Amino acid sequence: MSLLLILPGLVLAQVGKIAGKVVDRETKEPLIGANVIIEGTTLGASTDLNGNYVILNVPPGIYTVKASYVGYQTITVRNVRVTVGLTTEVNFELPSEAIQVPTVEVVAERPLIQKNATNEIRVVRSEDVQNMPLRGYTSVVAIQTGVVQVGGTIYVRGGRSEEVAYYVDGVYFNNPYNYARTGEVVTTAIEEVSYQAGGFNAEYGYAMSGVVVTTTKTGGTKYSATLELITDEYGGFFRSKETGNPNFHKKNVLTGAYSQGYSLYSISLGGPLIPGYDKIRFFGALERTFMRNRRPSFYDGVQATVVEGQDTFNINIPAGLLRGNSTSRWLFNGNVVFDFKPFNLRIGGTSFFRTDRVYIHSYSAYNYDRMPREEETTHGYYAKLTHTISASTFYTLMFSWYRTFIESGDNIWWDDIESYGDKNKNPQLRDWGRNQPFRPFSLFAQANTVYPNYSKNLSSYVGVKFDILHQIGRVHEIKAGFDLRYNTIRVYGLRALDIANNRRNNPTGSNENIYQTAFVNTLGYDVTGKTEVNTGRNGAKHPIVGAAYIQDKIELPELILNLGLRVDYINPNTDQLVDPTKIILESKGDWYDMADANFKASKPYYIFAPRLGISFPVTDRTVFHAQYGVFSQAPQLNLFYTSTILFAQY
Known part of the structure; x- marks a missing residue:
């Protein structure tokens, strides 16, 4: 089927620059x-x-300039x-040695506004993060202007989370399949978090609301x-006298507060890889987090007796933290830098492992131990080579690899799909493939109710990115680049509770028949979800995305202009429907699929996006921004790639 997708944008530059002027203190003449x-x-x-100077390719940080x-x-x-991406201005007025003055050391003040940026940019550095009662870069972004965080999901300027x-x-680090945020960064490993809200220059693409660069x-x-x-x-x-349950109603003897079951252990280490030889340096950080309640809060609890018909129900939900809402996480960030001027090679990446229990309120009274489980494993690694050709020119070549695997299902049966609705294995079921009704009054799931759904998604890509920057004098910063990314998408999901009953009613049926009636959605897996499939219409999808840009940042004393052009390339790399209003189905024996006549080859397409940004500093506290540009974003990929076996079932 014909698919559009949001390009993940370019692999962004991770450096800034320092520029300014050096003059005679008395005469103000340039030196x-x-x-x-x-x-x-x-x-x-x-x-x-x-008297002007420019120092390019400066990693983000706090420095002493002489x-x-x-x-x-x-x-x-x-x-x-x-x-990252901005110019820090440092001007000098040098006194003559003939004039005896004490040693001059100046402490630069932190600017109140980023007058060098042509859109709204907020920057939070590591020392700021250390003084915040927050964990992770998403929590840092959540407190910025125009940002709302709901249940760990970030929304910027009223846009959708995938924007x-x-x-x-x-x-x-967005999942290429649905553009959801994945992974995290160890808090002690954060050097800088840069947040932009709209009006991006040509270097940035396919983000309608905001860009977060960590x-x-x-x-x-x-x-x-x-x-x-x-x-x-x-x-x-001590054990609560009200509930008698030590796991969910803990109170600290020293503080009198209820425990959220929160524990965090973090360690980091960095320095020369070889003692005394600082041209090869390393940094690594490891963090382990566990929370019995992943959304810290206090719940008053419910103790009630309810009569429905001839039955009496005792509802006893203890006060304290929410049951079945835990999270367990491991997180690693690390890199090795080989600094051999004019070449600099940085190899590093991030690994993230998460196991969550997903709270459902209707399970909280009698079925909290069957809250569904969700697991995520995300890796993102890179090798980046920077070559400084001259004092005014350098280029960066970067190779990246990303992979995320997210799986969710019943906490007990997990990926054993055939057991979800098996009454022999689940004697509490009302019938094969049918849970007991919610009671009383359809409020709560009964004990051992099986969570009915199972799903998994495996998304990955390999990418290459090239950027070159050339500084012309003090005014013009010319930058150009391109990137190309080859994606692999696999997705699987169904109502697993139906499978055992389908198999029992049709013991000789094919797997396609058994799973199709459970509304299986599969791309890159067979219908059982056990075997990867790489060919055919329901094989793994491989969209190819790319982009190229060129821009000129004109830095005048009282005005900043950013002129650029961006071209995006999108190749769904699959077939599209000939006529969505006329679908032809064909019989495959005991199941149906879409006929080949429904499809034709799709074509890649291009988006041309001119960009203009203006920054006019009015005072040291006020700056005027204006932007013009073409900003486009297609719906997320999961709205377009659909399994033909699922489509035929509808």
Whole structure:
């Protein structure tokens, strides 16, 4: 079937730059050939005929910048903040050595606004995160202007959740199938979180509401380590007299507060890979989290006796945390940097493992141990080579690999689909494939009610990305690049409770017949979900997406212009329907499928998107932004790729 999809956008640059002017303190004349260096790095530049300098390819962080010139005293500016994709301005006025003044050290103030950005950008650095009572970059984004968080899902400017693009170290971390956010970052590994709300320049694509770019730390020239232990399960607990259940109604003896069953253990380590040799550095962070209640809150509980007909029901839901709402997570972030100027190679990535119990209120009274389970395994890894050709030009070549697998189902039977509705294995069932009715008054599932559905999704991609940046003088920053991504999509889902009854009623039926009547939706798997399928109309889908862009960022003293053009390439790489209003079905024996006559080959298409952004600083507290551009986003992929066996059943 013909499919559209949102391109994940480009693998974004993870560096900023420092620029400014060096002049004589007394005469204000430019100093030609003055040296400006970033302490603790090999980065620096010399001023031109107008006293201007630009230092490119600066990783985000806080630096000390020093300016020196023959016959003049050296000035040092500390606390200089560099942000991904932006220019940090640092100007120097050097006093002559003939004028005796004390050693000059300046502490740069944090700007109240980002006048260099042509759209709204909020930047939160690691030291800010450390002072926040928050965990993870999504919680940092959630407190920004225009952002609403509901149950862990981020919404920006009233848009849909899938309209926000998430990048970690340049790797796109939205699931290509439905554009849901996946993975997470160890809090102590965060170097910077940059959030943009609309009006993106040509480098960014296929995000209608917002873009979140997270950069992780790299190892320094000296060893550093952190250890973090957090728990609310300390000081001893006693069993609640009201419920007699120690697992769900714990109260801390020291504080008198109810425990949420929260425990977090985090460790990080970074520095030279070889002691005393700082050209090869590493950083790694590992975090383990467990919460009995993944949405911390206090529940008053319910104790009631309800009569329905001839039956009496005692409802006893204890106060405290919600039952069957736990989460268990492991998270790793790491990288190794090989810094051999003019080449810099960074290899790293993220792994995330999650097991959640998904709270359903109707299960809370009698069936809390059968709350459905959801598991996620997400990996995103990259190798990025940066080559500094000259003081004004560098390019970046990046290869990335991403894979996410999300699975959900009944907590006991899980992927044993044939057992969900088997009355021999589930004697509490009313009949084969039928749970007991919800009671009293259709409010609560009875004990051992089987969660009826099972699903899984495996999405992955391999990508390549190239960017080149050239600085012309102090004013023009020319940037161009392209990327290409080859995706693999597999999805499977059905009403698993029906399978055993279908098999019992039709013991000689084919698997296609048994599973089709349970509304199986399968792409990339056979109908049982056990075997991967790579060919045919219901085989794995491989959409190919790409983009190219060019932009000129014009940085004038009182005006910033960002002019660009972006071209997106979308190839669904599958067939599309000839006429959706005339579907032809064909018999396959005891099941039906869509006939080949329904389909024709789809074609790739292109989107041309001009972009213009303007930033006009009015004061140090006020900036005027204006943008024009073509911003497009197709619906998420799961609305287009549909199994033909499911389509035929409808």
